[in-house]
Amino acid sequence: MATDKPVKIRNKKKLFGDILAYLLLIIIALVCAGPFIWLLLSSLRVGANIYSLNFKLSDFSLENFTGVISYMNLPMYVGNTVIITVAAIVLDVVFSAMCAYPLAMMDFKGKNIIFGTLVATMIIPAAAGMIVNYLIISKLHLLNTFLGVILPSSVKAFSIILMRQAYLGVPKELVEAARIDGAGELRTWAQIMVPGIMPSISTIIIFDFIGNWNSFLWPIIVLQDPNKYPLATALQYLNGSFSYKFGYVAAGTIISIIPVLIVFMICQKNYIEAVSGAVKG
Amino acid sequence: MRTKATKMKTRRTINAYGFMAPALILILVFTIIPIIGSLILMFYDYSVLGTTKFIGIKNFIKAFQDRVFLISIKNSVLFVIVVPIIQILSILLAVLVNRNLPGMNIFRTLFYIPVVTSMVAVSIIWGFIFDSNGVINIFLQNAGIISMPLGFLSSKFGAMPCIMFITVWQGLGYYMMMYLAGLQGIPGELCEAARIDGADSLIVFTRIKLPLLKPYIWFCSLNSVISAVGVFDVVFVLTKGGPNNATMVINYYSYTKAFSDFQFGYAAAIGAVQAIVTTILSIVVFAYGKKGGMTNGD
Numbered sequence A: 001m002a003t004d005k006p007v008k009i010r011n012k013k014k015l016f017g018d019i020l021a022y023l024l025l026i027i028i029a030l031v032c033a034g035p036f037i038w039l040l041l042s043s044l045r046v047g048a049n050i051y052s053l054n055f056k057l058s059d060f061s062l063e064n065f066t067g068v069i070s071y072m073n074l075p076m077y078v079g080n081t082v083i084i085t086v087a088a089i090v091l092d093v094v095f096s097a098m099c100a101y102p103l104a105m106m107d108f109k110g111k112n113i114i115f116g117t118l119v120a121t122m123i124i125p126a127a128a129g130m131i132v133n134y135l136i137i138s139k140l141h142l143l144n145t146f147l148g149v150i151l152p153s154s155v156k157a158f159s160i161i162l163m164r165q166a167y168l169g170v171p172k173e174l175v176e177a178a179r180i181d182g183a184g185e186l187r188t189w190a191q192i193m194v195p196g197i198m199p200s201i202s203t204i205i206i207f208d209f210i211g212n213w214n215s216f217l218w219p220i221i222v223l224q225d226p227n228k229y230p231l232a233t234a235l236q237y238l239n240g241s242f243s244y245k246f247g248y249v250a251a252g253t254i255i256s257i258i259p260v261l262i263v264f265m266i267c268q269k270n271y272i273e274a275v276s277g278a279v280k281g
Numbered sequence B: 001m002r003t004k005a006t007k008m009k010t011r012r013t014i015n016a017y018g019f020m021a022p023a024l025i026l027i028l029v030f031t032i033i034p035i036i037g038s039l040i041l042m043f044y045d046y047s048v049l050g051t052t053k054f055i056g057i058k059n060f061i062k063a064f065q066d067r068v069f070l071i072s073i074k075n076s077v078l079f080v081i082v083v084p085i086i087q088i089l090s091i092l093l094a095v096l097v098n099r100n101l102p103g104m105n106i107f108r109t110l111f112y113i114p115v116v117t118s119m120v121a122v123s124i125i126w127g128f129i130f131d132s133n134g135v136i137n138i139f140l141q142n143a144g145i146i147s148m149p150l151g152f153l154s155s156k157f158g159a160m161p162c163i164m165f166i167t168v169w170q171g172l173g174y175y176m177m178m179y180l181a182g183l184q185g186i187p188g189e190l191c192e193a194a195r196i197d198g199a200d201s202l203i204v205f206t207r208i209k210l211p212l213l214k215p216y217i218w219f220c221s222l223n224s225v226i227s228a229v230g231v232f233d234v235v236f237v238l239t240k241g242g243p244n245n246a247t248m249v250i251n252y253y254s255y256t257k258a259f260s261d262f263q264f265g266y267a268a269a270i271g272a273v274q275a276i277v278t279t280i281l282s283i284v285v286f287a288y289g290k291k292g293g294m295t296n297g298d
Helices: A003-041 A063-073 A074-105 A112-122 A126-139 A147-156 A157-167 A172-180 A185-196 A199-213 A217-222 A230-242 A245-280 B002-041 B057-065 B067-078 B082-097 B104-116 B119-132 B135-142 B161-184 B187-195 B199-210 B213-227 B232-240 B250-259 B264-290
Strands: none
Touching: A003 A245, A003 B119, A003 B199, A063 A074, A063 A245, A074 A112, A074 A147, A074 A157, A074 A185, A074 A199, A074 A230, A074 A245, A074 B002, A112 A157, A112 B002, A126 A147, A126 A217, A126 B002, A126 B250, A126 B264, A147 A217, A147 B002, A157 A185, A157 A199, A157 B002, A172 A185, A185 B002, A199 A230, A199 A245, A199 B104, A217 A230, A217 B067, A217 B104, A230 B119, A245 B104, A245 B119, A245 B161, B002 B264, B057 B067, B057 B264, B067 B161, B067 B213, B067 B250, B067 B264, B082 B104, B082 B119, B082 B161, B082 B199, B082 B213, B104 B161, B119 B135, B119 B161, B119 B232, B135 B232, B161 B213, B161 B232, B199 B213, B213 B264, B232 B250, B250 B264
């Protein structure tokens, strides 16, 4: 009897706390996701005043989507984005995986200097070198080419360091066994090491996908021909020139967000672990 | 024997560099040379069309006589106000989503969505919400709070707070996840023991959780300072530094000098000043953290 009462009070207090927590969560969720939902609703509305707050079912149609796809030639921009994103990911994964291998598994001259330099470049923001990067790209005659967009930000010191860490976790016996079997360095790397670090590779692919898909500034600087723009850059361009066609801009924005959202939803566990692991590492 | 060992070592070194060459060449050309290059470029009068000549520190002298540049520094330093706001809010948010409630993962994901969305999309959305015909104005007018629409982004006083708000809105989820990782690393017995000793939730939070989060607070604040001084995308998409330079920040100013006015040397000098401002503010964060300011005065 004596112990019954405090437990009840505690339960009541807990229930009250939980309700309060849910209330707060829902309000914050509305603040975070509300703008997206509103954008989605706007993109589905045609004819009516897009600013008006009265949503009528009869106003809804996919006209803005079909409009922006044909009018803005959206498939072309999606194609450009896919080319740039895929190429940047492939370069980063292959070259970083190669580069990280000796840093983790071999003993050679200059190892510490190279590792230190890589860490140092991670601290300096990419914007610092943007101007000279532009001059280099122009000297290499890569202005207005996809290669000029892709190369500068493809290989990341972050990826190399992440993969080096992952290689260290591959069982040494596997490597020794491969060596005894007479496998060369290249075969050991390709057949033993790379399969051993697949989780890290998938993390890097997600990071690179989101980063490259969303990047818009460097493409504006390098590309002079708007037909080569990736999606984010094209949207910025569309928003600047056709802001009166907000339905189109809204539809285009929704289309540009969807792939990133899908990738994020599928890989979120992996992604979030990698993001928060950065502090410990 | 010895020569054989050295031979082996040389071979291994060659092997190693063979593996590293593609990545190292790309990083050298597109990361290291640009950084060193801009350190040199800032002492030159370099433009694509004109001639290049060494002018010593004249770019810096010019910068400090340039009214817009001084405004941009002031605005960038002012912008750093978002750092404590973002950090405090995201710590509180992390505590909230750290509760063990059904459906919490859905909320965490929702809060994270702004982080993975491109700044262009984010700016387009908010630009439209803040528009003088936008949702907020219509809402305020319908509620009878204002009679004339407010031009949030086109007003001298409104633009900067709007840009800050968008930055906080987009950054919250990222730092929330960081702090959540930190909170989940705290052993549960520690908090349980304190509770048995009679500590309430507030004391557990300020005396146990906050001090243990300290490395995370450092890391996040530093990160946040660096990106606050370097704020660019949202300004580029929404205000272009306007109205009347109200949102002109260093990074955007440097960009316009380089890619609108083609004064590359001058732009590099401004970039160097940005690096110096970032470093000074980072040191402030460090000093503050060391003094214990982040651990509730202990």
